[in-house]
Amino acid sequence: MNKITAAITAVGAYVPDYVLTNSILETLVDTNDEWITTRTGIKERRILKDDAKGTSYLAIKAAQDLINKSNIDPLEIDLVLVATATADMLVASTGAYVATEIGATNAFSYDLQSACSSFLFGMSTAAAYIESGRYKKVLLIGADKMSSIVDYTDRATCIIFGDGAGAVLFEPNNEGLGLQDEYLRTDGEGREFLKMTAGGSLFPASFETVRDNQHNIMQDGKTVFKYAVTNMADACETILKNNNLTNNDVQWLVPHQANKRIIDAIANRMNLEDSKVLMNIERYGNTTSATLPLVLSDFEHLFKKGDTIIFAAFGGGFSWGSIYLKWAYDKK
Ligand code: UT7
Numbered sequence: 001m002n003k004i005t006a007a008i009t010a011v012g013a014y015v016p017d018y019v020l021t022n023s024i025l026e027t028l029v030d031t032n033d034e035w036i037t038t039r040t041g042i043k044e045r046r047i048l049k050d051d052a053k054g055t056s057y058l059a060i061k062a063a064q065d066l067i068n069k070s071n072i073d074p075l076e077i078d079l080v081l082v083a084t085a086t087a088d089m090l091v092a093s094t095g096a097y098v099a100t101e102i103g104a105t106n107a108f109s110y111d112l113q114s115a116c117s118s119f120l121f122g123m124s125t126a127a128a129y130i131e132s133g134r135y136k137k138v139l140l141i142g143a144d145k146m147s148s149i150v151d152y153t154d155r156a157t158c159i160i161f162g163d164g165a166g167a168v169l170f171e172p173n174n175e176g177l178g179l180q181d182e183y184l185r186t187d188g189e190g191r192e193f194l195k196m197t198a199g200g201s202l203f204p205a206s207f208e209t210v211r212d213n214q215h216n217i218m219q220d221g222k223t224v225f226k227y228a229v230t231n232m233a234d235a236c237e238t239i240l241k242n243n244n245l246t247n248n249d250v251q252w253l254v255p256h257q258a259n260k261r262i263i264d265a266i267a268n269r270m271n272l273e274d275s276k277v278l279m280n281i282e283r284y285g286n287t288t289s290a291t292l293p294l295v296l297s298d299f300e301h302l303f304k305k306g307d308t309i310i311f312a313a314f315g316g317g318f319s320w321g322s323i324y325l326k327w328a329y330d331k332k
Contacts, residue, residue, distance in 0.1 A: 006127035006138075007178030007328035010169040012066025013297035014058055015046040015284060020162070029155040036159050041260025045162025045285035047147045054088035056097050058165035059143035062293070063102045066139070066167045074103035077169075078135035081126055082111045083118035083142045083289040085316070086149055090200070098141065107139075115194065116256055116315025118142060118289040119166075120184070123311070123323055126170040127179040133172075141167040142289035149196050151216035160258070161217070162285035166293020177306065177328040183238045183321050190227065190318030194219040228262050228314040233269040235322035236312050240270070243324055247271045249308055251327075252299070256313035257281035257291040266312060288315070303327045 021044045022033040036042055048058060059082055067074055080102075082095040095109035112122045119142035126138040143165035152158045170178070196217045198209035209215060232255065240246065247270055255263045260281055267277040278299045287294060292311060303309070307327040314320040 004131050004133055005173045005176055005178040006130035006170045007173035008168045008296070008325070009171045009328060010066050010070035010072065011293065011296045011300050012062050012064070012069060012167040013165065013294050014061035014065055015164040015294070016048040016058070018047045018049045020045045020047045022159075025159055028152050029158060031155050031159055039261070040160060041279070041281050042159065042285045043282045046164055048145050048163045054094075054148070055084050055086045055143045055145045056088045056094050056101070058145060058163060058290075059084070059094065059098045059141045059167075060101045062143060062165035062167040063098065063139060063141055066169060067102065070169065072137070072169065075106050077104040077107045077137045077139050079129060079138045080104050080107050080109035081122050081138065081140045082109070083122035083140065084111060084144055085113055085115050085118060085288050086144045086146060087111050087113070104139065114186070114315065114319045115317055116258065116286070116288050116291070117313045117317065117319035117321065118315070119292045120256070120311055120313040120321055120323060121319070123179065124182050124184060130170050130172050136172060138170040139167060140170060141165060142293045144288040144290055146217070146286070146288055149215065149217045151213060154216070156221050157217055157219060160286045162287050164284055164287035164290040164294055166290050166297050168293055168296065173328055177326045180324045180326055181239060181243050182323045183235050183242070185231070185235070185321055186317045186319045188317065191316065193223045194316040194318070225259065225262060227318055228258060228320070229265045231318070231320040232256070232262070232312045232314045232322070233266045235320055236266060236270050236310055239310060239322040239324050245308065245324070250276060250310055251307040252303070252309045253277045254292055254295050254309055254311045256315070257284065257295065258286045258314065301331050303331070305330050
């Protein structure tokens with residue numbers, strides 16, 4: 001009997017309308033377009049301006065885009081996974097609300113959190129449910145309203161992050177397409193370098209945590225940069241080696257969009273030509289859990305059935321890894 005593999009069979013995406021440009025940021029913090037462009041590759045990001053809307057709004061829009069494009073019946077969805085670092089609330093899960101709002105009322109749902117690696121790790125989770133034969137349709141959404149935890153007086157973080165969401169559907173495949181292999185890792189020593197300190201059980205919200213600005217994301221950019229390059233490049237090399245692949249076998253690299261210089265360094269280590277390295281960081285910045293599906297959505301028209309795609313991500317935790325996937329369809 002053939003092994004069941006888990007393939008991506010549909011993609012959807014959503015970004016809010018408001019465009020936060022580098023020139024607008026110049027009016028908020030001591031920065032400039034030239035510095036941001038050369039140091040990060042980012043020109044603009046999208047921001048969900050409505051204070052009454054959380055990450056679920058972005059996730060629902062991306063899921064609805066996928067449902068409309070693929071014509072699937074939401075009632076057939078078995079499981080909705082929401083990968084996010086900015087859940088609507090710590091309790092209850094954003095996934096439960098999203099599933100109900102999109103009409104996936106036969107599904108169960110929950111959230112997955114591993115900072116910028118949330119979606120990559122979610123791919124592993126979604127695929128495992130399919131490969132086990134237990135479920136047939138798993139909707140994985142990566143969504144983050146990063147503007148809800150960004151300090152717009154901190155130039156080390158506010159220039160990087162944006163809001164957005166993307167969704168993919170995983171289904172069984174009997175041609176051997178879909179997720180082939182993964183190399184995923186974490187290192188808790190890294191949590192001091194990229195974190196939102198307060199609001200959880202260790203430092204519950206208090207007058208002091210608000211006063212001391214501990215409800216925003218903070219990072220030691222230089223340290224994160226160094227580990228991101230080394231760990232993502234190592235993970236990509238490992239996945240190629242473990243699967244006897246060379247750079248020539250790879251059609252596309254889908255990397256987490258955190259900094260163009262990080263992506264260039266990884267592509268360089270892999271010896272990949274520029275045309276295979278997919279980027280949209282210029283338009284969206286770092287949307288955390290949404291970067292990978294937003295790339296899939298923007299470049300879906302280029303993918304051919306059977307293409308080898310290497311995914312890579314790095315985030316807080318630290319957490320990182322690489323996934324090798326064979327694309328399962330030609331876009332109609
Ligand atoms: O998704 C995973 C999470 N995050 C990441 O992967 C981010 C990883 N880190 C980075 O992308 C980069 O470290 C940053 C973009 C955050 C910063 O770039 P950098 O090249 O590491 O800059 P730096 O922090 O070493 O700062 C270099 C200089 C400093 O000035 P001096 O000390 O050389 O005079 C900074 O004060 O640039 C200055 N600087 C800025 N200047 C203008 C730092 N931020 C800014 C800014 N605008 N926004």
